[in-house]
Amino acid sequence: MAKYDLERFSILIVEDNLFIRALIANSLKTMGVGRLFTCEDGGEAIEFLKLVKTDPMKAGTMTIDIIVSDWQMSPVDGMMLLRWVRRHKDSTDRFIPFIMITAFSEAERVAEARDLGVTEFLSKPFSIESVWKKILAVIDRPRQFVHTATYFGPDRRRQDLGHEDGERRTLDDRSPEVEIIRG
């Protein structure tokens, strides 16, 4: 199979736990990711993302390709960061892939993150294989973004599985109420 080279990737890791932060950074670096940036909570991450936009020289990068963020942090947690990235008017890239790290106790809350536009979940405890699989999913299987009155984020339907209660989507690509933006 053809090989990927992550040398040109810039990844932002947002994690309050020093040991886990070092672990993720170390793992991604060993996998060949060119540039890694770390923040200790969502607030610091927001400031950093703004800096990338306003002063890339100072930030040390022109762009961030992927955000890998823990969920539980204080004062600004992963969900607040995700909301800012996807919805805030000052957000620097509303389409950026966002991988949320979740602990086992947060399993019931994943729908909440999905509805805020999360791209992938990485559950703790994690292995090298699981970290790589999530990065690979982001590279190989990007989804279209959907913007409706109530949602903005990657398409929440990953597969066309058919639905027991019938198709609830009333619009498709040909509907005049649908606008398709390509870029």
Added chain:
Amino acid sequence: MAEPGVKPKVKVRFYRFQNRLKEKAAGAAGFKGSGEISADLLAKAEAALQQMSEDYPDWVSKLVDRLYEQHRRCVDTPGQRRSFFEELRRVAHDMRGQGGTFGYPLISEVAESLYQFTGPHSGQSDNHIEVIKAHIDAMRVIIRNRVKGDGGAIGEQLLKALRAAIEKYNVK
């Protein structure tokens, strides 16, 4: 159907972009289908994780010391238990997220229990403080004896003792 000539209001926007990350990863020539990184790199990353796992017991011992320190303060200064509980909970949160990754799921389990036990609505009686100590003692045993995985019989015994302590002091 919309009236001819009248454009209905847009309700849904689909954004379909070129896959720039794939372009970055696959290089100038590019290729179709899925890619991978070399098995060698993954093996190196795995080795780095193993190396960190070896340091984990030392690291977590320091956190256990911090828990004991907070426990001692709870005993010495009962009036300030609320703030000590917050610190206990913060450390427990750190620990519950780590243990499993480094081969110590029992640490995660006990830390999770401690985290739940020290929540904002938890009681702060002397009995509660005893149960907190039972949690920290269990963690120390796990680390000192390097009880990995589910710990087998020892693991079961530890969790049983912890549940018995919670039962004995009849606190929630």
